[in-house]
Amino acid sequence: MSEEHKELARESILLRVLWMLLFVIVWQLAELVLGAVVLLQLVYRVFYGAPSASLLGFGDSLSQYLAQIGRFGTFNSDEKPWPFADWPTPQAPQGETPHSVPPAAHPVRDEEPKL
Numbered sequence: 001m002s003e004e005h006k007e008l009a010r011e012s013i014l015l016r017v018l019w020m021l022l023f024v025i026v027w028q029l030a031e032l033v034l035g036a037v038v039l040l041q042l043v044y045r046v047f048y049g050a051p052s053a054s055l056l057g058f059g060d061s062l063s064q065y066l067a068q069i070g071r072f073g074t075f076n077s078d079e080k081p082w083p084f085a086d087w088p089t090p091q092a093p094q095g096e097t098p099h100s101v102p103p104a105a106h107p108v109r110d111e112e113p114k115l
Helices: 003-048 053-073
Strands: none
Touching: 003 053
16 A cells, blocks of 8 residues: 555544544433433323324434444444434334324304404
8 A cells, every 4th residue: 555545544544533432422412312202202101191103203213313323333334424414214113003182173263254
């Protein structure tokens, strides 16, 4: 290898190490958020008898994001996770059917002005 190629490879790995350190910090924060989502989902499930649809979607996409960080950090992927890539799209739940709230009935309004 030429000296120029070795220098570029060294700079490349040093830059990757910096990104990996940044994503380790992001991992720690996202892990705390995921723990909070787990607890909120449990409380929601106890009170409503079914999990929250919005927490299901967010929890799944956050789990996929953590997997992307892990793949990048372990050199299984060269693609940096969000914000450099799109936020992961949540997949359809494979467990319980989520709790749904039917839309509220709106009162019928008399559109004619009253005199």
